[in-house]
Amino acid sequence: MAAPRSLAVWGLCGRGWSPVLPGCRLPWLRSCWPSGPLGARPFSQEKRATETHFGFETVSEEEKGGKVYQVFESVAKKYDVMNDMMSLGIHRVWKDLLLWKMHPFPGTQLLDVAGGTGDIAFRFLNYVQAQHQRKQKRQLRAQQNLSWEEIAKKYQNQEDSLGGSRVMVCDINKEMLKMGKQKACARGYKAGLAWVLGDAEELPFDDNKFDVYTIAFGIRNVTHIDQALQEAHRVLKPGGRFLCLEFSQVNNPLVSRLYDVYSFQVIPVLGEVIAGDWKSYQYLVESIRQFPSQEEFKEMIEDAGFQKVTYENLTSGIVAIHSGFKL
Numbered sequence: 001m002a003a004p005r006s007l008a009v010w011g012l013c014g015r016g017w018s019p020v021l022p023g024c025r026l027p028w029l030r031s032c033w034p035s036g037p038l039g040a041r042p043f044s045q046e047k048r049a050t051e052t053h054f055g056f057e058t059v060s061e062e063e064k065g066g067k068v069y070q071v072f073e074s075v076a077k078k079y080d081v082m083n084d085m086m087s088l089g090i091h092r093v094w095k096d097l098l099l100w101k102m103h104p105f106p107g108t109q110l111l112d113v114a115g116g117t118g119d120i121a122f123r124f125l126n127y128v129q130a131q132h133q134r135k136q137k138r139q140l141r142a143q144q145n146l147s148w149e150e151i152a153k154k155y156q157n158q159e160d161s162l163g164g165s166r167v168m169v170c171d172i173n174k175e176m177l178k179m180g181k182q183k184a185c186a187r188g189y190k191a192g193l194a195w196v197l198g199d200a201e202e203l204p205f206d207d208n209k210f211d212v213y214t215i216a217f218g219i220r221n222v223t224h225i226d227q228a229l230q231e232a233h234r235v236l237k238p239g240g241r242f243l244c245l246e247f248s249q250v251n252n253p254l255v256s257r258l259y260d261v262y263s264f265q266v267i268p269v270l271g272e273v274i275a276g277d278w279k280s281y282q283y284l285v286e287s288i289r290q291f292p293s294q295e296e297f298k299e300m301i302e303d304a305g306f307q308k309v310t311y312e313n314l315t316s317g318i319v320a321i322h323s324g325f326k327l
């Protein structure tokens, strides 16, 4: 079994506090460090940075992580209200459907990567609690001669109310996690829930640890999607399930036209009016257009080693749920 990877630490690097993550992909640290023991290499020998996209902008892979970090740092406080406004609440239904598809069993250990403000984790806790309570009621009804004390004990044990299920929320962004923790406190979620700062591309967990890995509206923001998928495969137990909820390609031409108008003409305006942040919401709609199609993403999941990979389109393919198993 691999040694547990260290959790993110925080380092000061020129542009204020930036996450310095384990394992040596330290883009922001590297950007303010000489490129070798003898300082900067002559220009001709300088390795050209690999390019990627940040929305429709072309940036170096090293820049992308920092830019994505700034986006979510900026939107964190208004994130939940923006989602309800922009989607007219539809994102809640998509997230519920992800949980119904997962249909966790008692004792499920879930890792929710890019978990942000906790929407998937809270739904998971509600789901397993309701499931456990139904089971407990059935058992209590079936048992004869129980004392009132024994019955009350069963109802009061908070830890046990989840039937051993637990969820770990992992996100790279300190501000998103902070908002998530505040929401958890306000809603009274305590048992079975943990928050970890970490990068989807280099998860701070042992191999074969979780039954289910979820990532909702997160993988689109990751620089090396293939690496994140490999990490998902590594941390899942054999038999474990990968589930991804993400924007995808619309399969109805009329919906597609309306969707484009709404995305490019309305969303950034809402971003500016509600969150005072046009650019982050422009990034959102552009990043959706850069994300691979349903079939392309399915292949990427298979390339990471997952089996029985399938997907289901929701709302004409505006979003899709991909599923795969580590067998």
Ligand SMILES: COc1cc(O)cc(C/C=C(\C)CC/C=C(\C)CC/C=C(\C)CC/C=C(\C)CC/C=C(\C)CC/C=C(\C)CC/C=C(\C)CC/C=C(\C)CC/C=C(\C)CCC=C(C)C)c1O
Pocket (backbone or CB within 6 Å): 071, 072, 075, 079, 082, 083, 084, 086, 087, 088, 090, 091, 217, 255, 258, 259, 261, 262, 263, 265, 266, 267, 280, 281, 283, 284, 285, 288, 315, 316, 318
């Ligand atoms: C910075 O990064 C991010 C920030 C975030 O806050 C969130 C995320 C990640 C995203 C989520 C967690 C999910 C929640 C967020 C969204 C769904 C926002 C993204 C929105 C889009 C890409 C556009 C598509 C949105 C939807 C399908 C949701 C439903 C919205 C409507 C039905 C729109 C209704 C609005 C109006 C009627 C207002 C007037 C609109 C116009 C004048 C423009 C023309 C538009 C239309 C006629 C209707 C639009 C129709 C469609 C969008 C498609 C048809 C829909 C169906 C078939 C149901 C993050 O990364």
Ligand SMILES: C[S@@+](CC[C@H](N)C(=O)[O-])C[C@H]1O[C@@H](n2cnc3c(N)ncnc32)[C@H](O)[C@@H]1O
Pocket (backbone or CB within 6 Å): 068, 072, 113, 114, 115, 116, 117, 118, 119, 120, 170, 171, 172, 173, 176, 198, 199, 200, 201, 215, 216, 217, 218, 221, 222, 223
């Ligand atoms: C659109 S939010 C989704 C939050 C939540 N899953 C939901 O459905 O509401 C995207 C999240 O991905 C996180 N993220 C971006 N890149 C990441 C990475 N490399 N590793 C972990 N989280 C990342 C962001 O910090 C942000 O919280």
